[in-house]
Amino acid sequence: MVAMQLDLYKASGADLIMGAGRFIAPKTIGVGLNDGGARVPIGDRVVLNLGTHATIPDTPGLAAAKPLTNVEALELDRLPDHLVVIGGGYVGLEMAQAYRRFGSRVTIIEAGPQLAGREDSDVATALLEMLRDEGIKVHLGTKVLGVQGRSGQTVSLQLHTPSGDQTIEGSDLVAAGRTPNTEGIGLELAGVALDTRGYVAVNNRLETSAPDVWAVGECAGSRQFTHVSADDFRIVRENLVGGDRTTRGRLVPYRMFTDPPLARVGLSEDEARRQGMPFVSRNCRSSRFCGRGQRRRRAAS
Numbered sequence: 449m450v451a452m453q454l455d456l457y458k459a460s461g462a463d464l465i466m467g468a469g470r471f472i473a474p475k476t477i478g479v480g481l482n483d484g485g486a487r488v489p490i491g492d493r494v495v496l497n498l499g500t501h502a503t504i505p506d507t508p509g510l511a512a513a514k515p516l517t518n519v520e521a522l523e524l525d526r527l528p529d530h531l532v533v534i535g536g537g538y539v540g541l542e543m544a545q546a547y548r549r550f551g552s553r554v555t556i557i558e559a560g561p562q563l564a565g566r567e568d569s570d571v572a573t574a575l576l577e578m579l580r581d582e583g584i585k586v587h588l589g590t591k592v593l594g595v596q597g598r599s600g601q602t603v604s605l606q607l608h609t610p611s612g613d614q615t616i617e618g619s620d621l622v623a624a625g626r627t628p629n630t631e632g633i634g635l636e637l638a639g640v641a642l643d644t645r646g647y648v649a650v651n652n653r654l655e656t657s658a659p660d661v662w663a664v665g666e667c668a669g670s671r672q673f674t675h676v677s678a679d680d681f682r683i684v685r686e687n688l689v690g691g692d693r694t695t696r697g698r699l700v701p702y703r704m705f706t707d708p709p710l711a712r713v714g715l716s717e718d719e720a721r722r723q724g725m726p727f728v729s730r731n732c733r734s735s736r737f738c739g740r741g742q743r744r745r746r747a748a749s
């Protein structure tokens with residue numbers, strides 16, 4: 449993939465500079481080159497495509513416990529005895545199910561009232577039943593108050609659950625959070641404002657607060673999918689040649705790689721309800737997705 453992308457760049461005739469960049473003045477980037485030296489490109493127009501990086505939440509003892517992030521969890525060459533996953537979003541759920549099927553005991557801790565917080569509640573309930581059927585423990589509405597120990601050996605987590613405080617033990621810990629790469633790169637020198645969560649603030653044409661500076665992909669707070677970042681690029685390209693495409697109302701297909709997988713495109717029922725849009729409801733329980741969980745439970749009983 450990397451070689452293919454590099455070949456495409458070379459074929460395009462674009463100048464590709466490999467290094468770490470930061471604004472040193474508006475539209476002016478100082479780049480420390482990977483193989484030594486520096487370059488200072490100045491653009492008429494600048495597009496920021498900075499992405500995000502794995503981060504560990506600010507919970508007492510969590511950083512000291514050296515949890516796996518999504519990067520290390522994909523590279524592990526041993527089987528955890530008991531993996532505790534903090535966060536019941538797509539990445540956390542995919543990892544939880546994969547490690548359970550490899551043979552680990554797995555516990556998921558989610559602060560919100562349901563798994564996969566953006567999905568309709570019947571879909572989230574089906575996911576919960578499916579994972580519990582496989583023997584995964586799930587704590588919903590649960591806050592991690594503190595962590596002791598070291599991931600890879602023994603960890604102990606103090607939890608605040610809806611039914612009271614409790615402590616659980618595990619062997620390994622995964623923290624699946626992501627933070628935008630917007631710190632320490634001189635955005636303030638370029639007049640590029642951030643939103644309250646630290647993402648580059650953009651309008652629906654992906655223009656930032658600085659003239660002729662755009663931001664695309666995850667750093668602009670777009671949905672965290674490869675094809676959304678690619679579509680952000682299309683929006684900027686069309687606006688540069690006089691078009692008027694925006695991020696408003698775009699349909700984002702996506703898929704969560706659980707088994708069975710969950711795929712969706714368009715509004716959820718909750719989103720349609722919030723927008724006052726009429727819809728026909730087909731309860732998730734009649735779908736194949738739920739059917740498999742029910743079959744498993746029937747087989748188990």
Ligand SMILES: Cc1cc2nc3c(=O)[nH]c(=O)nc-3n(C[C@H](O)[C@H](O)[C@H](O)COP(=O)(O)OP(=O)(O)OC[C@H]3O[C@@H](n4cnc5c(N)ncnc54)[C@H](O)[C@@H]3O)c2cc1C
Nearest residue numbers: 467468469497498499500518629665666672673674675677
């Ligand atoms: C575990 C995991 C699973 C995922 N699964 C899926 C999936 O199944 N389907 C899907 O569609 N998406 C998935 N995603 C999300 C997808 O990978 C991202 O949405 C996508 O890569 C974002 O693209 P981007 O261009 O916005 O940022 P990135 O791909 O992060 O690219 C940004 C680049 O900018 C570079 N950069 C940052 N700051 C600087 C700087 N100052 N100077 C120079 N370079 C800099 C970074 O090094 C990086 O190479 C997954 C993500 C994770 C973490």
